[in-house]
Amino acid sequence: MSRTGVAEPRGVLSIRSFRRLWIALSLSSLGDWLSILALTALASAITTGSGYQAQSYAVGGVLIVKMLPAVVLGPLAGAFADRFDRRMTMVIADVLRFALFVSIPLVGRLDWLFIATFLIECVTLFWIPAKEATVPNLVPKDRLERANQLSLLTTYGSAPVAAALFSVLALVSRAFFEQSQQADLALYINAVTFLISAITIFTLRDIPSRGAQHVSVPSVLKQIGEGWRFAGSTPLVRGLIIGIVGAFAAGGAVIGIAKVYVEALKGGDAAYGAVFGAVFLGMAFGMFLGPRMLRDLSRRRLFGLAIVGAGLTLVLIALIPNLVVVVFLTTLLGACAGVGWVTGYTLIGLEVEDDLRGRTFAFLQSLVRVVLLLVLAVVPLVAGVIGAHRLDIAEVTYRFDGTNAVLLIAAIVAMIFGVIAYRQMDDRRGIPLARDVVAALRGVPYAPETDSGPVTGRGMLIAFEGGEGAGKTTQARLAAIWLRDHGYDVVTTQEPGATKIGMRLRAILLDKESAGLSSRAETLLYAADRADHVATVIEPALQRGAIIITDRYIDSTLAYQGYGRNLPADEIAQINEWATGGLVADLTILLDVPSDVGLGRFASPADRIESEPQEFHERVRRGFRALAEAEPQRYLVVDARLAQADITRQIQDRVREILPDPIPMGTEDVTSTFPAITDA
Numbered sequence: 001m002s003r004t005g006v007a008e009p010r011g012v013l014s015i016r017s018f019r020r021l022w023i024a025l026s027l028s029s030l031g032d033w034l035s036i037l038a039l040t041a042l043a044s045a046i047t048t049g050s051g052y053q054a055q056s057y058a059v060g061g062v063l064i065v066k067m068l069p070a071v072v073l074g075p076l077a078g079a080f081a082d083r084f085d086r087r088m089t090m091v092i093a094d095v096l097r098f099a100l101f102v103s104i105p106l107v108g109r110l111d112w113l114f115i116a117t118f119l120i121e122c123v124t125l126f127w128i129p130a131k132e133a134t135v136p137n138l139v140p141k142d143r144l145e146r147a148n149q150l151s152l153l154t155t156y157g158s159a160p161v162a163a164a165l166f167s168v169l170a171l172v173s174r175a176f177f178e179q180s181q182q183a184d185l186a187l188y189i190n191a192v193t194f195l196i197s198a199i200t201i202f203t204l205r206d207i208p209s210r211g212a213q214h215v216s217v218p219s220v221l222k223q224i225g226e227g228w229r230f231a232g233s234t235p236l237v238r239g240l241i242i243g244i245v246g247a248f249a250a251g252g253a254v255i256g257i258a259k260v261y262v263e264a265l266k267g268g269d270a271a272y273g274a275v276f277g278a279v280f281l282g283m284a285f286g287m288f289l290g291p292r293m294l295r296d297l298s299r300r301r302l303f304g305l306a307i308v309g310a311g312l313t314l315v316l317i318a319l320i321p322n323l324v325v326v327v328f329l330t331t332l333l334g335a336c337a338g339v340g341w342v343t344g345y346t347l348i349g350l351e352v353e354d355d356l357r358g359r360t361f362a363f364l365q366s367l368v369r370v371v372l373l374l375v376l377a378v379v380p381l382v383a384g385v386i387g388a389h390r391l392d393i394a395e396v397t398y399r400f401d402g403t404n405a406v407l408l409i410a411a412i413v414a415m416i417f418g419v420i421a422y423r424q425m426d427d428r429r430g431i432p433l434a435r436d437v438v439a440a441l442r443g444v445p446y447a448p449e450t451d452s453g454p455v456t457g458r459g460m461l462i463a464f465e466g467g468e469g470a471g472k473t474t475q476a477r478l479a480a481i482w483l484r485d486h487g488y489d490v491v492t493t494q495e496p497g498a499t500k501i502g503m504r505l506r507a508i509l510l511d512k513e514s515a516g517l518s519s520r521a522e523t524l525l526y527a528a529d530r531a532d533h534v535a536t537v538i539e540p541a542l543q544r545g546a547i548i549i550t551d552r553y554i555d556s557t558l559a560y561q562g563y564g565r566n567l568p569a570d571e572i573a574q575i576n577e578w579a580t581g582g583l584v585a586d587l588t589i590l591l592d593v594p595s596d597v598g599l600g601r602f603a604s605p606a607d608r609i610e611s612e613p614q615e616f617h618e619r620v621r622r623g624f625r626a627l628a629e630a631e632p633q634r635y636l637v638v639d640a641r642l643a644q645a646d647i648t649r650q651i652q653d654r655v656r657e658i659l660p661d662p663i664p665m666g667t668e669d670v671t672s673t674f675p676a677i678t679d680a
Helices: 002-013 016-046 052-072 074-081 086-107 110-138 141-176 184-202 220-231 235-264 269-293 299-319 323-351 354-386 402-425 433-442 472-485 500-510 519-543 554-564 569-580 595-599 614-630 644-658 667-671
Strands: 390-393 396-399 460-466 490-494 547-551 587-592 635-639
Touching: 002 016, 016 052, 016 086, 016 110, 016 141, 016 184, 016 235, 016 269, 052 110, 052 235, 052 354, 086 110, 086 184, 141 184, 141 269, 235 269, 235 299, 235 323, 235 354, 235 402, 269 323, 299 323, 299 402, 299 433, 354 402, 460 472, 460 519, 460 554, 472 490, 472 547, 472 587, 472 644, 490 519, 500 519, 519 547, 519 554, 519 569, 554 569, 554 614, 587 614, 587 644, 595 614, 614 635, 635 644
Parallel strands: 460 547, 460 587, 490 547, 587 635
Antiparallel strands: 390 396
16 A cells, blocks of 8 residues: 555656656645745845834734735635636736746835835736646646645645745855845745746646636635634534634734744744744644654544644743744754644544535635735734833843734634633543543553452453445354454454343344334434443443453444434534443454445345445445544454355454463363464
8 A cells, every 4th residue: 555655756756748747746735835934034124223012013024925815815816717728827827926026026125025025925826726727638637636635735845945945045145135134035036946847837838728617716705704603513514613723813822923033033034944844844844743653642632632732822922031042942843743734634624514514614615815914914913012122130131022912812813722622522531631641652442440449451342343244244253253262252242232221221222123213212222232331241340450352332322313313413422422431342354345345245234324325334334434433543444245254254354463462360160261362
């Protein structure tokens, strides 16, 4: 699988026309990031000597005029962009950006800097839709996803490269130019990237002239208004919205005063570039390492913790006036943001319904734009009004400026929003957070205390899941036989109906005469069966160190009632968490089979659930797969269409990895066999 993942992007770049477009995209992305640094640095240099407030307003003004066109004119540009020749649109846009960037240092005035920046962003609004519409025409459909991934990686991956380039250019400029001209070299280099991009696209003849039809684009505010009506209706998406808004508000505050803050710490443009690059390097590390370091921690909890962690890091950045420490803490801030970003988008992709997912992403993107614009407009004003101050504390002079105050305010906002998001989304209520995190760091699921005492952790719960006809019962029985042959104390059980009370509930749930049973009542009956099952069968077996193999567990309710019946999955999870005392299976084996194949294995439907229409069972299958994708470290997904022996072999290989070693004491007494483990 990993080889395929590496080969496909290279295959995309082997397409000559796309490779040339990608080069142009890379140069434009590099120029966009470099322009943020160079323009803010020039605004700061022009206002040097005009006072702290003027410098804050100038830097903030640059950021505002860069954001304003996308919010106000974005839909208009998107509607008109496809009316023109795409290739010439991109070429003309890049040539105009080249000319405007060259003019900024030549004129050297703050008012022209603002005007030119606004015009550049307006031109960019036409370049982006033309580029986005061109990519599908240059690559085959089966490679389009990889092409989009590569484009996205290039867009954001060029940020730290631009920061490093800006720092180098700043050091060179410092040796040859006056302070007011030190940003000029970066602007000239920035202009050259767009000129090369224009030449590259001009020689690309494979770009179609225009699209087949015009598609209207709603305004940003309309997207937000419509989006909140459906996106804010569930605790999960509501928590994600709150957390992401808090994170971007805090991030916008940092961007808005970063240049002025670095100046206050006696750092120059090179240091500004280092701080800017540290944010994106930290984000890259956070997106890659964060979820892997805490695999056993709930993704919902991880999202809230990441936002709160970013807020705590901001507090330290605001209070520690040391440039080296600030760069380190900024990297940590970026890491927290990266963890929150990848976790939040993963949750949206996995837990939001297909027909709502696209609108949810569009809603969040529009909301983030508006939040950033508002924050960038307010932050410089607040910092400028507070001004520069010096505090004498215990014979130590401590400088506390408006930038410090803004960072503290942003930190508080991030922490408050993080806590609210955590409470909205928490799917493990009743389980102490600190113990849950410690257990995740150790790489083991949290073992909660039960009515009969703490779980020793020496037992193990393995759940077999899947749709109708997947072969769960057969594979669960074969696994139990195999484990007993190796000397383990094994308890086999099922849901519903493993206890006397459960048998009565099973009769109600599966009897075709119960056709009038409401979906919510059905869910509660399954939860009641599970609560009795855990208390009377599973927990006592875990206490003595046995391996429990259960045919169905919590995932079945989430898949059948959550996805199949279209009930809120987060509410079902909360009910079952309470019913089981937070007990989670150590390993869930999902036997995945298309619904038509599974149902075809029955001569006729045997019970009420099997009699549901195929659309219901297909939703159930999607539910199981979504659950497995959300926590892949705790699942084994097996294609149930394989031969029985192949399925059994995959299961044994995975179970062997987690078998307790040494074998629990007393196993010989329970099983009356010698506990020997042999290699397959």
